[in-house]
Amino acid sequence: MGSVQPGAQVxxxxxxxxLWLVAAGAFAYFAMLQFYGVNLGEESATVFLLYRTxxxxxxxVDFISGYTPGYFFFHALxxxxxxxxxxxVRLALVAVHTVNVVLLFRIGLQFLSPxxxxxxxxxxxxxxPVVETSELSFNVPYPAWYCIGFFLLGWLVVERxxxxxxxxxxxxxxxxAGASFAFKPNSxxxxxxxxxxxxxxxxxxxxxxxxxxVAVSVVAGVIAVFxxxxxxxxAFVFLAPFVVTVVAWLWYSASGKAKAGQRATALRPIAxxxxxxxxxxxxxxxxxxxxxxxGRVWREVLFVGSGYEQHFYIPYDWTWSLFFLxxxxxxxxxxxxxxxxxxxxxxxxxxALAAVAVGVVAYAxxxxxxxxxxxxxxxxxxxxxxxxxPLVHWVVGLxALAAVAxxxxxxxxxxxxxxxxxxQALFWNAYxxxxxxxxxxxxxxxxxxxxxxxxEWVSRWVSFLxxxxxxxxxxxxxxAVAVGVxxxxxxPQLRVGREVVSFFLGWRSALxxxxxxxxxxxxxxxxxxxxxxxxxxxxxxxAARQERGGYLFTFPDLDxxxxxxxxxxxxxxxxxxSGWPGHAVEAEVxxxxxxRPPRFVVTEYPPSLFFYDAAGFFFLLKxxxxxxxxxxxxxxxxxxxVPRNASSGSASRSELAGGEAKAGGELxxxxxxxxxxxLQAIRRRSDQHSVTQWVEAWAQFGVRAWxxxxxxxxxxxxxxxxxxxxxxSLASVRLGTDSPLYAAWANxxxxxxxxxxxxxxxxxxxxxxxxxTPLPPEQAEQIVQWLAHETxxxxxxxFAWVLGSAGPTEFLRQALREANRxxxxxxxxxxxxxxxxxxxxxxxxxxxxxxHFAEFPSILPPLFLEWAARSPVAKAEVVERALHSSRxxxxxVAAYLAVPLDECRPCATLQQLEKDDPVWEVRRAAAWxxxxxxxxxxxxxxxxxx
Numbered sequence: 001m002g003s004v005q006p007g008a009q010v011x012x013x014x015x016x017x018x019l020w021l022v023a024a025g026a027f028a029y030f031a032m033l034q035f036y037g038v039n040l041g042e043e044s045a046t047v048f049l050l051y052r053t054x055x056x057x058x059x060x061v062d063f064i065s066g067y068t069p070g071y072f073f074f075h076a077l078x079x080x081x082x083x084x085x086x087x088x089v090r091l092a093l094v095a096v097h098t099v100n101v102v103l104l105f106r107i108g109l110q111f112l113s114p115x116x117x118x119x120x121x122x123x124x125x126x127x128x129p130v131v132e133t134s135e136l137s138f139n140v141p142y143p144a145w146y147c148i149g150f151f152l153l154g155w156l157v158v159e160r161x162x163x164x165x166x167x168x169x170x171x172x173x174x175x176x177a178g179a180s181f182a183f184k185p186n187s188x189x190x191x192x193x194x195x196x197x198x199x200x201x202x203x204x205x206x207x208x209x210x211x212x213x214v215a216v217s218v219v220a221g222v223i224a225v226f227x228x229x230x231x232x233x234x235a236f237v238f239l240a241p242f243v244v245t246v247v248a249w250l251w252y253s254a255s256g257k258a259k260a261g262q263r264a265t266a267l268r269p270i271a272x273x274x275x276x277x278x279x280x281x282x283x284x285x286x287x288x289x290x291x292x293x294x295g296r297v298w299r300e301v302l303f304v305g306s307g308y309e310q311h312f313y314i315p316y317d318w319t320w321s322l323f324f325l326x327x328x329x330x331x332x333x334x335x336x337x338x339x340x341x342x343x344x345x346x347x348x349x350x351x352a353l354a355a356v357a358v359g360v361v362a363y364a365x366x367x368x369x370x371x372x373x374x375x376x377x378x379x380x381x382x383x384x385x386x387x388x389x390p391l392v393h394w395v396v397g398l399x400a401l402a403a404v405a406x407x408x409x410x411x412x413x414x415x416x417x418x419x420x421x422x423x424q425a426l427f428w429n430a431y432x433x434x435x436x437x438x439x440x441x442x443x444x445x446x447x448x449x450x451x452x453x454x455x456e457w458v459s460r461w462v463s464f465l466x467x468x469x470x471x472x473x474x475x476x477x478x479x480a481v482a483v484g485v486x487x488x489x490x491x492p493q494l495r496v497g498r499e500v501v502s503f504f505l506g507w508r509s510a511l512x513x514x515x516x517x518x519x520x521x522x523x524x525x526x527x528x529x530x531x532x533x534x535x536x537x538x539x540x541x542x543a544a545r546q547e548r549g550g551y552l553f554t555f556p557d558l559d560x561x562x563x564x565x566x567x568x569x570x571x572x573x574x575x576x577x578s579g580w581p582g583h584a585v586e587a588e589v590x591x592x593x594x595x596r597p598p599r600f601v602v603t604e605y606p607p608s609l610f611f612y613d614a615a616g617f618f619f620l621l622k623x624x625x626x627x628x629x630x631x632x633x634x635x636x637x638x639x640x641x642v643p644r645n646a647s648s649g650s651a652s653r654s655e656l657a658g659g660e661a662k663a664g665g666e667l668x669x670x671x672x673x674x675x676x677x678x679l680q681a682i683r684r685r686s687d688q689h690s691v692t693q694w695v696e697a698w699a700q701f702g703v704r705a706w707x708x709x710x711x712x713x714x715x716x717x718x719x720x721x722x723x724x725x726x727x728x729s730l731a732s733v734r735l736g737t738d739s740p741l742y743a744a745w746a747n748x749x750x751x752x753x754x755x756x757x758x759x760x761x762x763x764x765x766x767x768x769x770x771x772x773t774p775l776p777p778e779q780a781e782q783i784v785q786w787l788a789h790e791t792x793x794x795x796x797x798x799f800a801w802v803l804g805s806a807g808p809t810e811f812l813r814q815a816l817r818e819a820n821r822x823x824x825x826x827x828x829x830x831x832x833x834x835x836x837x838x839x840x841x842x843x844x845x846x847x848x849x850x851x852h853f854a855e856f857p858s859i860l861p862p863l864f865l866e867w868a869a870r871s872p873v874a875k876a877e878v879v880e881r882a883l884h885s886s887r888x889x890x891x892x893v894a895a896y897l898a899v900p901l902d903e904c905r906p907c908a909t910l911q912q913l914e915k916d917d918p919v920w921e922v923r924r925a926a927a928w929x930x931x932x933x934x935x936x937x938x939x940x941x942x943x944x945x946x
Contacts (some may be wrong), residue, residue: 070182174276201253285931550599854889
């Protein structure tokens with residue numbers, strides 16, 4: 001047994017101290033920030049379900065969720081042991097995040113210097129996106145945080161199992177994958193896929209054959225996950241580099257020989273992983289299987305055949321040109337120190353690097369920064385990460401393949417390939433919602449890979465350019481720069497941390513306690529905290545009036561009220577995102593509300609941006625609530641409904657403490673010149689009046705005079721907040737396509753039209769700000785002329801919305817004829833629907849538009865219901881024709897639409913569809929609609945003829 005060198009002891013002791021320092025820093029960071037903010041939507045979708053589990057309800061049986069039961073049972077135990085308080089959940093998150101950072105640093109130390117390991121570990125908290133004025137993403141109890149910890153620990157176990165050849169370690173790797181599966185199904189399956197691939201590398205011909213069979217089976221399963229996107233950017237990012245790395249891994253293991261005493265078979269490690277996964281999974285899965293049946297387990301637990309991934313799919317933000325440019329540049333920079341020789345080559349390389357650095361700095365200085373320097377840096381880092389993470393996977397996979405082909409086998413490369421396999425399996429969690437938040441939490445191991453490549457690259461260039469005396473002094477510069485960039489990315493969190501520390505020290509701070517008994521949370525004391533403050537006031541209002549056993553129903557995603565007030569929910573779901581759940585679950589919710597009518601209903605106007613179109617999609621729920629309930633009270637954005645027979649007869653409104661901030665002197669400069677600070681203040685306050693004034697000033701004298709970057713920010717804010725008046729001021733400018741502001745201007749008009757259209761269908765109807773005054777004939781005629789010549793779909797949609805909302809009828813018909821001249825335009829059906837909704841005798845137009853109900857499920861059905869209210873005779877004909885459509889999605893939507901129309905005439909067709917339609921979803925919709933309409937009782941010759 002060899003002795004340990006003194007230097008190694010010192011290094012081991014130093015690294016141990018560094019681990020403790022990293023743990024202490026991470027704990028202090030997350031413990032400080034756990035007090036700040038609350039994400040009312042996401043914590044409604046998580047915390048309240050944890051609370052329901054603690055109260056004895058079962059996932060999938062009593063409520064619907066996308067997460068597996070271990071996540072709920074774990075937090076239910078925490079609630080029972082430590083009390084039903086939000087801090088219990090958040091302190092658990094502090095521990096989990098701390099462990100994740102430490103594990104990431106620990107893995108980094110196996111490949112990197114302490115400085116670069118710190119870069120990889122710091123990237124985890126620094127890159128997670130936050131909303132500085134309201135919430136921090138890592139304070140929301142997503143199961144993904146736990147799954148990251150399971151995966152990082154699982155990677156360490158697999159790496160140790162490969163080194164020590166211990167079957168219990170392979171078994172533990174399977175158990176950890178099963179634990180991840182018990183929290184989040186896709187994460188657990190991805191982790192067990194990685195463990196199986198790692199275990200499949202056998203060292204004998206027979207073992208290699210079985211290992212290859214297992215590896216190919218795993219790869220086939222992964223391909224099945226991405227089956228809807230086997231070509232294009234998604235496959236290139238998620239699938240292709242993994243296949244290359246798996247080939248390198250199997251080929252690499254095949255070129256090796258077993259060490260003395262090492263088992264040469266892959267079958268036992270594979271069996272151990274499978275046994276561990278089964279031990280952690282079957283005890284909870286089998287009872288659900290027997291209770292729910294195979295079909296529901298596949299659809300509701302594993303989401304197989306549910307369409308979940310396609311509904312929430314967000315295309316990966318991919319840029320081919322940037323990938324190949326970065327890849328080519330990386331290749332040149334990687335090989336130049338190897339092939340170049342002599343002093344001239346070094347001077348030339350140094351000059352080239354300096355030129356590149358100067359170019360990057362110069363571009364950073366002169367590039368438009370519409371939201372400021374920090375936000376621009378964050379945006380640039382995020383844009384780069386979408387290309388950089390897959391590039392790292394490709395580089396390591398191809399390098400490993402090349403090493404095997406050239407017979408350059410070394411243990412470091414083997415471990416690096418294992419790290420790449422784990423990084424890519426963890427990165428799959430960014431699918432299907434490939435926004436930056438999901439990329440950031442799915443890329444921790446990719447951070448280590450990237451830091452490794454950066455370290456190797458820096459080491460090559462330092463050795464190439466520097467003398468031996470200066471190499472050590474210069475080695476710290478690159479990781480210091482990387483940490484500096486990450487500090488800039490973490491600036492929003494650090495600003496929040498400064499406010500939190502100032503609050504607890506009694507210094508001046510813009511924070512205050514959230515006035516709720518079940519949460520120890522700080523919110524903004526200015527207008528940015530109005531939504532959270534109003535939410536707490538709603539909770540107090542409900543708590544003062546609730547009755548024992550009284551139910552609370554919220555829409556679209558406000559179930560955190562149930563946790564704060566301890567009021568039960570009457571249905572299996574309280575999360576309503578357009579399209580998820582579908583109309584079938586919506587129908588189930590309506591039936592449950594009939595059986596257990598809630599004491600109160602709470603809705604939000606306007607809703608958060610993610611749920612703007614929910615009310616338009618869930619027209620059955622909207623119809624049910626508005627028929628039976630009335631707004632009794634309003635606090636800020638929240639409307640509180642009570643049954644009509646329990647109403648006081650007049651709605652009241654509570655003003656928030658301090659009220660909303662008004663436009664003040666800080667905005668004066670924004671009306672004379674573009675001022676980013678003033679625009680950000682407008683955005684934080686959601687100050688619609690000031691937006692309109694800013695737009696009018698820009699349209700009058702700022703179009704060509706104001707800074708382009710600042711004007712672009714103003715247009716973005718106008719799109720987020722602007723009303724019809726702001727939209728008309730924008731439209732009157734009529735920018736040309738060659739203007740640098742054209743895209744931002746057209747997007748702003750599109751957003752104004754879409755947002756104000758969706759506000760029209762919110763529960764209880766729009767407020768006065770959305771109602772438009774009638775257009776004078778000369779303006780209506782001008783819009784018709786614009787429609788006749790405009791080709792940009794964003795502008796066509798805006799003009800159709802303005803004319804359809806407030807234009808005279810005679811101009812609507814003329815514009816409708818113009819819209820029909822472009823039937824293949826992307827927004828043609830929407831334009832025609834907007835224009836036809838106010839024309840009573842356009843049944844033929846709506847029969848054609850009905851074919852698009854399933855394509856635009858949040859816009860065309862509610863527009864049709866508006867038209868049907870004006871056309872009581874013709875509405876049944878449209879539904880009848882839609883029920884006979886060749887498209888199953890159209891037939892399904894039409895069946896559900898028959899219910900709010902309360903129309904008996906389609907009953908015969910509904911009964912026929914219930915019996916004979918080949919699509920199960922249509923049969924289910926027809927059966928439910930027939931039951932709600934009481935078709936078997938009402939569908940008589942007299943009833944049909946009325």
